[in-house]
Amino acid sequence: MPEQVRDRKRTLLELHVHLEGSLSPGFLRTLAERYGQPGVPAACLTPDGSRYLPVAGFAQFLERYKAVVSLLRTPRDYHEAALGLGAALAGQGVIYAEVTVGYGVLHRQGVSVAPVQLALYEAAAQVAQERGVRMLWQADAVRQWGVDAAWKALEAALRCGPGLGVVAFGVGGDETALPAGDFAPLLAAAAREGFGTTLHAGETGGAESVREAVLAGAQRIGHATAAGAAPDVLELMAGAGVFAELCPGSNVATGAVACIQEHPLRAFLEAGVPCCLNTDDPGLFGLSLRGEYARAREVHGLSEVEERRMQQEALAACFAPIEIRADIGTKLVGDS
Numbered sequence: 001m002p003e004q005v006r007d008r009k010r011t012l013l014e015l016h017v018h019l020e021g022s023l024s025p026g027f028l029r030t031l032a033e034r035y036g037q038p039g040v041p042a043a044c045l046t047p048d049g050s051r052y053l054p055v056a057g058f059a060q061f062l063e064r065y066k067a068v069v070s071l072l073r074t075p076r077d078y079h080e081a082a083l084g085l086g087a088a089l090a091g092q093g094v095i096y097a098e099v100t101v102g103y104g105v106l107h108r109q110g111v112s113v114a115p116v117q118l119a120l121y122e123a124a125a126q127v128a129q130e131r132g133v134r135m136l137w138q139a140d141a142v143r144q145w146g147v148d149a150a151w152k153a154l155e156a157a158l159r160c161g162p163g164l165g166v167v168a169f170g171v172g173g174d175e176t177a178l179p180a181g182d183f184a185p186l187l188a189a190a191a192r193e194g195f196g197t198t199l200h201a202g203e204t205g206g207a208e209s210v211r212e213a214v215l216a217g218a219q220r221i222g223h224a225t226a227a228g229a230a231p232d233v234l235e236l237m238a239g240a241g242v243f244a245e246l247c248p249g250s251n252v253a254t255g256a257v258a259c260i261q262e263h264p265l266r267a268f269l270e271a272g273v274p275c276c277l278n279t280d281d282p283g284l285f286g287l288s289l290r291g292e293y294a295r296a297r298e299v300h301g302l303s304e305v306e307e308r309r310m311q312q313e314a315l316a317a318c319f320a321p322i323e324i325r326a327d328i329g330t331k332l333v334g335d336s
């Protein structure tokens with residue numbers, strides 16, 4: 001069967017994608033017009049407004065992120081963002097996505113969480129009905145804003161809960177700001193309430209940062225890139241069954257790896273660490289999940305079997321309730 005036909009049929013799972021990082025250039029321009037902020041797209045986009053400008057390193061990426069997020073202000077904005085992401089996911093053959101929403105950011109911007117989460121829940125229901133893509137939500141705290149702010153984010157997430165599609169709690173941001181262990185009590189509390197847990201680590205920090213995140217109790221690690229060069233940390237992850245949400249294209253875009261060839265995807269596969277590919281911030285980086293898999297096939301020799309195994313491992317590691325997992329499992333079987 002020709003490659004493009006197989007590719008079109010393939011169903012994929014996305015476990016690491018930030019809603020705020022998924023905004024298309026067009027939607028960013030719409031928001032900027034809505035709030036009279038032409039300076040944001042002027043600073044973030046190419047002169048014709050069709051693409052985001054590249055970033056020079058992680059610090060500039062965080063600045064870019066902050067500028068984009070400043071234009072998400074109301075439940076309507078979030079609702080429209082979620083519909084846009086749902087459409088993009090459907091176009092790539094994604095049948096299930098866990099989408100991260102910055103609860104810490106909402107708090108800091110003085111936006112009420114519950115109406116936003118309700119808008120996201122309603123958008124996800126619409127996307128499921130119209131496009132067949134299931135979207136659930138991960139509430140995210142920001143590491144550098146500290147443990148107290150993270151507790152506040154977790155409490156808001158628990159109040160929303162699975163009834164509004166929230167199934168997980170994570171901590172992102174600058175992993176070098178505070179040790180992962182500081183967040184261990186939060187991860188334990190989240191897990192006790194039935195939430196999945198994930199920490200960003202090994203993106204800008206080293207392999208020790210990944211080890212700390214595993215020891216802090218995270219069920220999944222966002223990025224985990226630096227662990228690829230540390231066989232003992234890979235062994236720890238494989239032994240504990242801690243899942244790696246790999247984001248190769250994002251790592252290239254922020255300079256976490258020098259080029260795609262240097263992403264240690266194969267080290268994770270060879271060490272038996274369960275993992276899948278993800279886009280992280282597909283809007284800001286101009287990435288698609290299909291594109292990520294296509295590039296991994298080309299650069300890392302990712303085989304058809306390995307790609308399918310990643311989807312099965314993503315299914316095993318996802319935080320969806322049982323009925324949604326069963327539905328995804330049926331679709332994956334139908335795809336093989």
Ligand SMILES: [Zn+2]
Nearest residue numbers: 018172222280
């Ligand atoms: Zn991320």
